Amino acid sequence: MAMPADTSDRNMKLEDPDMTAVRKQLLAKYPAKVARKRDKQIVVNRIGPDGTVPEIQSNVRTVPGLIGQRGCCYAGCKGVVLGPTRDIVNITHGPIGCGFYSWLTRRNQTDPSTTADGHNFMTYCFSTDLQEEQIIFGGEKKLRQAIQEAYDNFRPKAIAVFSTCPVGLIGDDIHSVCREMKEKLGINVFGFSCEGYKGVSQSAGHHIANNGIFTHVVGTDDRVKPGAFKINLLGEYNIGGDAFEIERIFHACGLTLISTFSGNSSIEQFANAHTADLNLVMCHRSINYVAEMMEKKFGLPWMKINFIGAQATAKSLRKIARYFDDAELIERTEAVIAAELPAVEEALAEIVPRTQGKKVMLFVGGSRAHHYQELFHELGMVILSAGYEFAHRDDYEGRRVLPSVKVDADSRNIEEIAVYPDKTRFQPRVSEERVQDLIAQGIRLSDYEGMMPEMADGTLVIDDISHHETEKMIAIFKPDIFCAGIKEKYVIQKQGIPMKQLHSYDYGGPYAGFKGAINFYREIDRMVNSRVWHYLKAPWQQHPELAAKYACD
């Protein structure tokens, strides 16, 4: 079976059911004040003639009392952006809980054999283990000791320090301790004031991480690595081995990967990332700040790509080849696509008859709720509703709305660092003429569409979905599969609805690239066609005095 050429839902219309009525049902049980707030964050998608979509409120505080899916600022900084780099010792400065419970919970994989020294500290948990004494008298001394101890034991190239909530409250100056230890030890030591309470979600932590890595690491090594067509891959974190599959494809195409922020990465890659020719942005939400700062300081352009979905992967590879405008590269890229697609098509021919028309809902993070729609479209499945946990309006509506995004007190709290062209190293990679030429070929640099313009008209878009709304949506639609994270997983499964974790991949993956897409098709096929619930006897089926039923019945 041939795959549809355009897998986007644009120009499609979801006629049935009436989402306006569903929306009302979601809000019905809320107190008036809560309903008023949620009202702005639950939107029926409408695609205007010029591709415009309705405004959705996002990146604002979760209404107190509602159970949401979000994580904290520390999670976004230490866990998401810095966590996947193998050779930085990451010390959590705070009570032991924050470090322990964030230890190895995200499935970012790494391959230490690709670094000369083989360092890999990701399997360790470093914490200053703050006690009451430090909360009262200050924790800087203990932090200094922890940095020294980590250095003595491991001799790492770099040490990073992450503040948790109590550290911000007591006012430890982690940055001066880091400066002092950097001087003393002669290695890079830098800190992040990423106290969990900052901002409204992990999104604040992404921004803080971007600022820190840009200030302290990017551009500290000017050595130019050999190779043609040098790229950085931004916003790819190697969950379940995604980056390995993408690296395999890059290698086959003849692209030279200078750095990945930050899946399967080493600190040395960040240090000379500025020597690349192009930044590819995968997860815009978590890393756009680095892309923009590198463009301003070093003249490095960036381009949005997506390696989730076989067609999206092929499209992204073609965009990269056209940017470099090299006949040999274009030819090699086409050869790679031609070699990879038959297996994809073969898998789809077998699976699509079983998945066609099945209903999906996905509520994940800040980019996957969008990217994974590609894979579901390839399976012929229908997206009824989607939303992000912590994305901003541009992730929903597209970058064009950026000038109209209101900056509130919570966002103002996160530092915007001033960046200027580097006096000696700023080097624009493309001329204005070339930019226009690329636009004429349908390739826009420094831009991306949001999720909503690529979803069908009439679908329901929900920001920061609450537990109550999740249960309602399941009861109303009985979707064939619901995608979210571990906190939602078992509540949903207990209702008889298959639940796919799109954060950790349920111990599976990779799902990126061509081989990843095939993995995904097979798993979703297995999940939506499984009859596992029918083999179990629920308590109410064994005890007549109990009255209940599965949501899927």
Ligand code: CFM
């Ligand atoms: Fe980017 Fe991510 Fe995501 Fe994200 Fe995340 Fe993640 Fe995610 Mo979980 S960086 S925004 S903060 S793609 S950890 S790898 S799956 S919520 S959609």
